Amino acid sequence: MKGRDSISEGGLSELRREFRGERGDLIPVLQRVQEIQGYLRPEAIRIVSRWLKISENEIFGVATFYAQFRFHPPGLHHLRVCLGTACHVRGGEQILLTAQQRLGVDTGETTPDGKYDLDRVACLGCCALAPVVAFDQKVHSQMSVLKIQRILDEHKSA
Amino acid sequence: MARKEPRKLAMEINHRPVTFPEGVTVHRAAELNGIDIPSLCSHKDLSPFGGCRLCMVEIEGMRGYPLSCSTTAQDGMKVLTDTATLGDLRKEILKLILSEHPSSCLVCDERVECKEYQGTIRKAGVTTGCRFCPNDGQCELQDLVEKIGVTEIDYPIDYHGYDPEHDDPFYDRDYNVCILCGRCVRMCQEVRGTSVLAFTYRGPKAKISPAFGRSHAEAGCEFCGACVDVCPTGALADKASKWEGKPDGSLISTCPFCPIGCQIELYHKNGRFTGARANLDPEVNDGQLCVKGRFCLPEVTHHFERAKRPLLRKGQYFRVVSWEEALERVAGELKGIAPEDFVMLVSPDLSNESLFAAQKFARECIGSSNIESTARMELGGGLGLWSSLFSLPISIKDIARADVILAVGLDSRFNFSVVGTKVRKALDAGAKLVTIDPCDSNLAGYTDDWLSPTPGKEGALLKLFADRLAGQKADTSAAAAEAGVDSDMLERALAIISSGHEPTVIIGPRVFHYSDGTALADALMTLAGAKKVNIIPLYFGANARGALEMGVFSEVGPGGVSRNGKGFGWTELLSGSRRPKVIYCVGDVAFQERPDCDFLIVQDTYLPSFKVDVFLPASSFVEAGGTLINMEGRVQQVVRVENPPEGVVFGFMRPDWRIFTDIAKALGSQALSYQSAADVFKEIRGAVPGFPAEVDRTPRRMKPIDRPLIVAARGDKAADGDFWLVAEPGGYRHRGIDIASKVGGLCELALEEGFRMHPEDVESLGLADGDSIRVTWDDSQAGAAATVKADPECSRGAVYFTRRVILGGIKQGRELGPLLGLRQNPARVRIARAEG
Numbered sequence: 001m002k003g004r005d006s007i008s009e010g011g012l013s014e015l016r017r018e019f020r021g022e023r024g025d026l027i028p029v030l031q032r033v034q035e036i037q038g039y040l041r042p043e044a045i046r047i048v049s050r051w052l053k054i055s056e057n058e059i060f061g062v063a064t065f066y067a068q069f070r071f072h073p074p075g076l077h078h079l080r081v082c083l084g085t086a087c088h089v090r091g092g093e094q095i096l097l098t099a100q101q102r103l104g105v106d107t108g109e110t111t112p113d114g115k116y117d118l119d120r121v122a123c124l125g126c127c128a129l130a131p132v133v134a135f136d137q138k139v140h141s142q143m144s145v146l147k148i149q150r151i152l153d154e155h156k157s158a
Numbered sequence: 159m160a161r162k163e164p165r166k167l168a169m170e171i172n173h174r175p176v177t178f179p180e181g182v183t184v185h186r187a188a189e190l191n192g193i194d195i196p197s198l199c200s201h202k203d204l205s206p207f208g209g210c211r212l213c214m215v216e217i218e219g220m221r222g223y224p225l226s227c228s229t230t231a232q233d234g235m236k237v238l239t240d241t242a243t244l245g246d247l248r249k250e251i252l253k254l255i256l257s258e259h260p261s262s263c264l265v266c267d268e269r270v271e272c273k274e275y276q277g278t279i280r281k282a283g284v285t286t287g288c289r290f291c292p293n294d295g296q297c298e299l300q301d302l303v304e305k306i307g308v309t310e311i312d313y314p315i316d317y318h319g320y321d322p323e324h325d326d327p328f329y330d331r332d333y334n335v336c337i338l339c340g341r342c343v344r345m346c347q348e349v350r351g352t353s354v355l356a357f358t359y360r361g362p363k364a365k366i367s368p369a370f371g372r373s374h375a376e377a378g379c380e381f382c383g384a385c386v387d388v389c390p391t392g393a394l395a396d397k398a399s400k401w402e403g404k405p406d407g408s409l410i411s412t413c414p415f416c417p418i419g420c421q422i423e424l425y426h427k428n429g430r431f432t433g434a435r436a437n438l439d440p441e442v443n444d445g446q447l448c449v450k451g452r453f454c455l456p457e458v459t460h461h462f463e464r465a466k467r468p469l470l471r472k473g474q475y476f477r478v479v480s481w482e483e484a485l486e487r488v489a490g491e492l493k494g495i496a497p498e499d500f501v502m503l504v505s506p507d508l509s510n511e512s513l514f515a516a517q518k519f520a521r522e523c524i525g526s527s528n529i530e531s532t533a534r535m536e537l538g539g540g541l542g543l544w545s546s547l548f549s550l551p552i553s554i555k556d557i558a559r560a561d562v563i564l565a566v567g568l569d570s571r572f573n574f575s576v577v578g579t580k581v582r583k584a585l586d587a588g589a590k591l592v593t594i595d596p597c598d599s600n601l602a603g604y605t606d607d608w609l610s611p612t613p614g615k616e617g618a619l620l621k622l623f624a625d626r627l628a629g630q631k632a633d634t635s636a637a638a639a640e641a642g643v644d645s646d647m648l649e650r651a652l653a654i655i656s657s658g659h660e661p662t663v664i665i666g667p668r669v670f671h672y673s674d675g676t677a678l679a680d681a682l683m684t685l686a687g688a689k690k691v692n693i694i695p696l697y698f699g700a701n702a703r704g705a706l707e708m709g710v711f712s713e714v715g716p717g718g719v720s721r722n723g724k725g726f727g728w729t730e731l732l733s734g735s736r737r738p739k740v741i742y743c744v745g746d747v748a749f750q751e752r753p754d755c756d757f758l759i760v761q762d763t764y765l766p767s768f769k770v771d772v773f774l775p776a777s778s779f780v781e782a783g784g785t786l787i788n789m790e791g792r793v794q795q796v797v798r799v800e801n802p803p804e805g806v807v808f809g810f811m812r813p814d815w816r817i818f819t820d821i822a823k824a825l826g827s828q829a830l831s832y833q834s835a836a837d838v839f840k841e842i843r844g845a846v847p848g849f850p851a852e853v854d855r856t857p858r859r860m861k862p863i864d865r866p867l868i869v870a871a872r873g874d875k876a877a878d879g880d881f882w883l884v885a886e887p888g889g890y891r892h893r894g895i896d897i898a899s900k901v902g903g904l905c906e907l908a909l910e911e912g913f914r915m916h917p918e919d920v921e922s923l924g925l926a927d928g929d930s931i932r933v934t935w936d937d938s939q940a941g942a943a944a945t946v947k948a949d950p951e952c953s954r955g956a957v958y959f960t961r962r963v964i965l966g967g968i969k970q971g972r973e974l975g976p977l978l979g980l981r982q983n984p985a986r987v988r989i990a991r992a993e994g
Contacts, residue, residue, distance in 0.1 A: 002541045014293060027952075042369075044371055045369065050603070052355070053603065053604045055353030055354070055356075055378070056368075056377070057353055057355065057356040057367075057368045057369045058356045059369070060368075060369030060370060061356030061357050062356075064358045064359045064360070065357070065359070071370075
């Protein structure tokens with residue numbers, strides 16, 4: 001390791017033992033960073049950039065290509081809206097839009113109070129119940145704009 | 159590593175037998191044989207991408223329609239590039255591309271009439287809804303639409319509706335018209351090695367952008383414009399010449415901003431110079447440029463402050479006068495002047511012709527040997543050292559062939575970017591890189607070992623590497639301790655460098671400006687004697703080597719002949735120990751205040767900020783032409799692009815050599831009687847040994863001049879303090895101005911303003927970014943105050959500033975003025991918050 005940026009910051013030192021620090025390690029390294037820190041922060045990307053000799057911009061480009069990487073800290077509760085084929089046909093977009101407005105965040109973001117994060121998924125595997133959302137571990141079936149509002153309001157007041 | 163010429167192979171394209179070098183793609187093979195296959199994403203310098211899919215061809219024995227840009231050409235292939243099926247497929251693909259690309263102007267039935275009867279400038283935008291691209295006829299997409307013949311788009315339209323991005327200097331981005339061909343991304347990654355641009359997100363949201371929506375300046379953009387040059391649409395466009403329309407033509411010239419001497423294409427329209435692009439000259443820059451050459455030339459030439467008429471002080475008035483009157487006055491002052499009362503200062507940015515005429519004017523018309531140039535300041539370490547360096551076979555091209563590279567104090571982001579691209583090329587071919595630099599640099603991003611010594615110790619470290627390359631033994635651990643670097647890391651770096659067979663050593667300009675250059679000179683001479691090391695010494699002042707060869711110094715005459723004229727120069731002038739009656743500044747205005755003299759003549763492209771007695775307007779490089787000598791010794795041509803008649807409309811500028819001839823004539827001297835630059839060139843050929851008979855771009859080696867190798871250490875007394883104050887040379891000089899004062903974009907970037915420190919140092923002093931600090935170095939309370947910038951690239955325990963030589967037009971230059979007199983560099987200083 002060279003220079004002033006050391007990978008020992010932010011609990012990432014173990015990565016040096018796990019990887020050889022080659023260009024091809026990028027995706028597994030990012031996965032481990034996300035595992036350790038919960039999401040990809042700009043500082044972590046800077047450290048990885050120096051370590052693997054890949055520019056931050058290139059890393060960002062790779063990471064944004066994959067749905068698995070997040071750039072915001074995960075919230076306490078996860079709301080996942082399904083936009084698979086069946087849910088899409090049955091109006092999943094409307095559900096997602098409502099959730100976005102209700103929480104005041106964009107897809108992939110977390111509310112400022114850190115309570116909820118919102119994601120879209122491709123399929124939850126229960127297409128017969130479309131459109132569906134998953135709130136934490138529980139799957140809610142045959143959603144409507146009113147139902148998603150009620151779920152969020154009830155949870156907030158609880 | 160001798161590279162073999164690739165084998166020639168043969169194939170058949172469109173039933174025509176053609177030959178091609180082994181290893182190229184089908185697309186390139188066709189291109190080399192003058193067969194055009196439509197494509198929007200392939201580029202000869204970039205890796206195959208296969209994004210636009212327009213270059214599909216039919217190849218006998220291959221299934222489907224392979225892409226010519228990603229299929230390697232093979233011996234005996236039979237290729238068809240232009241069948242009816244291919245035409246139909248291409249048309250469909252192009253329609254798909256256009257379904258995301260605002261293109262009303264491309265397919266509009268009335269586009270011819272629209273152009274013809276365009277009543278107002280706004281009309282096209284208002285009536286057709288096309289407000290995206292400059293529509294200047296320089297669009298590959300537009301050409302292909304014409305060629306392939308798309309007249310309607312029958313796919314659903316899906317425009318992006320992005321906001322155009324105008325925030326960064328130099329070029330605008332409008333990703334609404336981007337077709338995601340990825341040329342800019344590959345250029346930025348593969349050729350420039352900066353990787354500022356990347357594809358971000360995915361699918362319909364995919365967009366070219368730096369990380370986290372940062373601005374290009376924040377993301378480390380060099381503003382080299384390589385992305386703009388390869389963009390096939392109007393998504394990326396120069397701010398300065400976006401609406402200029404299609405140029406009339408271009409001429410190949412040499413960039414006048416630094417001694418690399420890149421070849422550029424100067425575009426002109428209606429007889430006026432409009433913009434510059436890189437020339438694909440394989441000898442020096444190979445299609446690459448830096449921000450100065452790519453974007454700054456038009457603004458420096460056509461800035462509204464450009465002084466275009468002779469001016470004369472008469473009593474309290476400073477008036478526009480005719481050339482006759484100005485020349486008469488100058489001749490009157492110079493007639494019969496004692497040689498020691500006259501000093502001529504000539505800029506190392508002038509052409510060889512002007513430099514030669516200048517020294518001849520001083521020596522033969524006035525009989526004075528008081529001729530001096532800021533080239534002396536730019537060539538830190540002394541003329542003796544530099545003439546020895548110029549006697550080496552310097553090769554910029556060969557950096558790319560090196561197998562190990564040692565870069566000392568080099569950041570190629572905004573200066574010497576072309577050297578950076580060569581380093582990058584070598585690394586791609588498997589070379590190893592070691593950097594020695596207290597500061598973080600753009601090279602540190604991909605170096606194998608970064609040694610970060612205390613400022614000022616670079617020379618000592620380099621000596622260690624030189625000894626190792628020359629096969630001598632040296633004590634590494636002691637040297638490591640002295641320079642403040644880790645000895646294991648140093649040992650590893652030494653091993654890397656000594657493992658090479660063709661080492662290249664690049665020395666950045668900052669290192670030459672330290673007051674104690676003994677170790678550095680020693681190291682360079684050891685390297686020169688070692689096995690074939692390609693030494694690249696970098697300096698500012700485009701024609702400083704020309705200044706040395708033309709002999710514009712009191713102790714050096716044309717051809718680098720040592721003279722013992724008893725002239726004086728900067729030392730006496732700046733300390734005030736000699737007071738000349740007449741000072742004649744030829745583009746070399748290295749003063750903040752009017753220098754002490756009776757009569758001050760300034761001959762330049764811009765007026766200085768202080769009072770002058772006569773101003774003689776000089777032609778800029780595009781108006782005069784001439785030759786420059788680059789650091790390798792190539793004599794390269796600067797082409798005259800503008801040739802307007804002298805008059806009130808275009809101005810009264812004259813080339814420098816012509817003004818000297820005119821004054822000589824007014825003085826009644828026969829010494830100068832040049833009719834054209836070619837006359838001067840011919841005379842230089844007679845006076846400077848080894849100077850070619852005509853413009854000749856082969857590198858030359860200079861004969862070392864008979865001068866001591868190194869000027870004695872310039873430091874006076876050691877000051878004390880907690881921080882190192884490090885002076886860096888200013889990179890934006892051109893004649894009498896700092897180009898950052900004329901070019902809006904450079905001014906915005908403010909690269910050389912104020913002090914720079916590491917953010918943690920700034921914080922530990924209880925300061926914040928942008929605060930005003932005062933730097934003092936002894937008990938006399940002498941010091942300078944300016945704002946401090948928290949710059950993570952700076953090393954800890956040091957404060958950096960740019961010590962410009964040419965201060966024309968720069969506002970903050972005045973505040974840092976007291977630091978110009980500080981002889982020591984680096985110097986120990988104390989830092990405190992500035993009061994008030």
